[in-house]
């Protein structure tokens with residue numbers, strides 16, 4: 001039996017270890033840095049580095065690495081060993097304060113979206129003391145931010161930390177108006193992670209899975225997910241063994257893995273951790289995805305994190321549960337027990353409503369990717385239109401504030417709505433609207449549009465910054481008010497009226513919602529190609545500049561990087577497709593045709609009349625012909641991709657190349673159903689999704 005409390009965090013240089021291994025004054029200084037984000041002295045860093053190294057060696061580490069999150073969304077690492085040669089031909093294990101604080105990976109190959117000229121390609125990594133270092137696979141991992149020498153940020157962590165500062169500053173101003181002296185407010189996140197586990201042998205036989213993470217061909221098997229027999233079903237022993245090891249590995253790294261279960265699609269599963277500070281939740285989610293992949297391998301599986309590995313069955317997403325909390329642990333999105341607490345709650349709620357309405361585009365951008373294009377709006381994930389669900393109870397309260405009429409609660413008792421007196425808000429009456437992209441779930445919002453593979457930093461940068469901006473406006477207005485309560489009620493009333501169009505409590509999968517949303521003037525960016533260009537809308541540039549999250553140049557670079565990534569993914573998919581047609585599917589069809597033709601001739605020679613073989617041969621031959629033509633058309637489409645402009649290319653990929661890919665897939669999937677099993681060159685959906 002595993003002793004979980006003992007195992008938990010055993011590979012993390014956490015508070016307990018620091019207390020144990022650092023001199024008291026150094027410990028105090030480090031904690032101050034962690035709490036307040038102040039710079040760290042060189043001598044303190046030197047002591048911390050030595051303590052970290054000694055601890056890491058005791059955990060089996062021989063190397064250290066600055067671990068960072070470049071704009072590609074993956075995590076990057078380069079390992080250096082601790083060894084330093086001595087005069088007598090031996091080595092010592094050393095790690096200096098300088099090495100801890102700053103690293104210089106040769107980063108010229110990371111995308112910078114034009115921020116760096118190649119002649120000054122080097123960037124540097126800087127230790128982020130707010131996220132604990134840890135030991136994994138024989139290396140000490142140091143969480144770091146990644147910047148260029150001109151100070152421009154090249155990663156996903158730095159803007160996240162900045163956005164957390166922004167929302168903290170503004171939320172503290174608001175809390176002060178309520179008489180609360182709060183030093184720091186943080187956002188908290190619990191990301192639920194969906195994934196597929198498939199047999200490694202099947203994976204290895206499919207170039208599409210290897211190169212693109214998803215299947216580009218595949219006919220639906222006779223059975224899909226229509227029986228709903230997988231969701232929350234009993235875990236198969238192999239999967240259970242995987243999950244157990246996954247939990248243990250995550251716990252060692254201090255990741256609060258809490259819930260595990262089967263998901264809707266066959267072979268699909270989910271892990272949800274206990275929520276934590278957004279910065280750490282982001283690091284942990286990146287680690288979780290990586291550990292899932294490596295543990296899967298050990299169990300003969302491949303873990304697929306793609307948003308849509310199989311057409312026709314559910315894809316994978318990530319629910320970003322988000323809230324705001326003070327350094328004393330007060331959840332600011334928790335409806336209170338009395339009217340004055342509720343006033344504060346309503347004010348924060350109003351800020352979120354206004355933020356989501358005014359920055360719908362940024363939220364949509366933060367979840368846009370080539371993979372997620374297959375989910376959003378495709379009747380399984382939330383629609384591509386960003387809206388909010390708040391539930392009937394809160395809706396009734398907001399309605400009453402807006403109209404100035406009495407609010408009637410669930411028990412039908414009339415409540416007096418005086419100036420600042422709000423009714424007690426019943427808890428947990430929020431039902432579960434599963435179709436909303438952004439749902440209030442009692443004391444937090446669940447942003448459901450994220451794709452399974454995405455780095456959650458981006459979505460949280462958008463949320464934090466947008467809400468920070470609304471809180472700033474509210475604070476500016478209310479700080480100057482003569483009568484705070486009156487001014488607050490007037491503000492809430494005005495803003496709810498102005499932004500209620502973003503609230504939609506109905507069924508988001510309904511076609512009528514698309515029309516209704518259009519009437520309301522809500523945005524509907526159907527694809528990533530439509531979304532990314534809005535990064536640089538003036539209001540967005542202004543927002544990020546005002547809160548020191550991104551400069552305009554940094555935003556432009558992000559847009560370019562993401563457009564480029566989108567184009568590259570689609571290019572690889574198209575090339576893989578045509579490669580599989582040429583090298584695998586066509587030869588298989590020809591072999592099958594050959595056998596059929598042999599049978600037809602043999603029958604004829606033997607004087608046997610009739611026979612379905614000739615008919616089948618005709619069909620297969622026709623479809624193979626079609627496949628070949630369509631695949632040539634795809635090649636032509638790819639050859640004509642505009643090369644001068646990423647945005648133009650993205651639209652071209654979306655409008656032209658994807659359609660050409662659909663055209664190739666159709667005859668191939670039909671052929672799969674006709675060509676004999678022993679001829680088909682790779683495992684089918686039946687083989688992959690229904691293994692035992």
Ligand code: ADP
Pocket residue numbers: 188189190191192272273274275276321322323324331441443444
């Ligand atoms: P489900 O949505 O599957 O019913 P829960 O609502 O219990 O599950 O929680 C989902 C996720 O939300 C978990 O990761 C949980 O830790 C997280 N969560 C709960 N409270 C908060 C909060 N205040 N801030 C951020 N995340 C939270």
Ligand code: MG
Pocket residue numbers: 192319446
């Ligand atoms: Mg959930």
